[in-house]
Each structure stands twice: as C-alpha cells, then as structure tokens.
Amino acid sequence: MRLHSAAPSPFVRKVRIAALELGLFDQIKIIETHVAPGKTDTQYGETVNPLRKIPALELDDGTVLMDSYVICEYLDSLAGNHALIPAAGDARWNVLTGHSVANGMMEAAVLIRYETFLRPEEHRWSGWIDEQWVKIHTGLGWFNQRLPESESSLEGITLACALGYLDFRNPDVDWRGDYSRLAMWHDSASQRDAFSLTDPNG
C-alpha cells in the first residue's frame, strides 16, 4: 500500500497512528506529495485524488481510498477486531461523533494555517480567522467535559492529532491553561509509542 503524505499534515498523522496501533504500518510505503495551495502536484490530482487532498491510500490493485476517515476504517477492517471503531451500539456512535468534532477542529486549524501563512496579508479576513478559533475553542471545551473513553480509538487518535497540530503550528496558544482535564488526557495519550513516534513537535 502507498500512502500519499505530507509530514506536517494532522490528517496524515491520524492514518500513521492508526496503522501503527493496528500493526499494519510495515505494509505501507510513504509517498511525499505536495498539496499546499499554489504548490500542488497537478499530476496527483489527475491520477490519484481529484480533490488534491492528502492522505490518499493506493492499494496494490490500484484502488485509491480517501479521505483519512475512510482509510482508517479500511485499516480497521483489515486488522479485523474493531480496535479503532466499535462495531455497534453507543460506543460506535460516541467514537464516530468524537472523531467528527476532533476532525473539524483539525480542519479549522489547517484553514487558519493556510489563511495566515499562505494568503498575502492584505487579503486576510480576520473575522473569518476568529470564527475558526471559536470552533477550536468550543471543541476544546466540549472534549474537556467529555474525554474519549479510549486513547487508541479513532476518536482518541484524532483528538491527539488535533492537539498536536495546535502545539505544532500555534505554540503561543496556551490551551492547557483553560482545559486542564484535556491537557492531562493528552499527556497520557502522548506516551503511547504510535503517538510519540509521529509527534510533529518531537
């Protein structure tokens, strides 16, 4: 399997952690792929992912899977024991809902990165950036009240990637001061090998 990746992407990190946790990482070859606005590998869009997003997973028979959620669900099905996503019941819907919130926080943080790092200063829209920060802070408060039951579920993995990306791209934001339960949760989750091996700050 070939995973189209860019090292700083929290969505790629999510898939890498999932593969490590499931014992499947050895079967994956990492392919560095450029997707930043203005620097996109156009051939990638034409031959792999029409949306020009990473990650995408090319299987040995040529099938391409995307996006990061679909890839994680596929890897979970390969491993065969529902370690990432519970098969049924409340546990399943809790993990999928937590995944959606953490994933949305990552999307907001990546949009802020593009808006502040790539967009020329005179074209930036501070009100729109503030809206993304509100989503991130409301999400942090939501998780502070409702910690994931499992660090290594898809919810726990995605939340750790969202928090790690905040630390990586916005080290000046002191979220730990306002969300202390979440900070303790993140300290504990970060001890796992799959998390520390992929830490963008490490």
Ligand code: BEZ
């Ligand atoms: C980043 O450099 O922050 C980044 C790169 C690729 C995807 C998402 C984020």
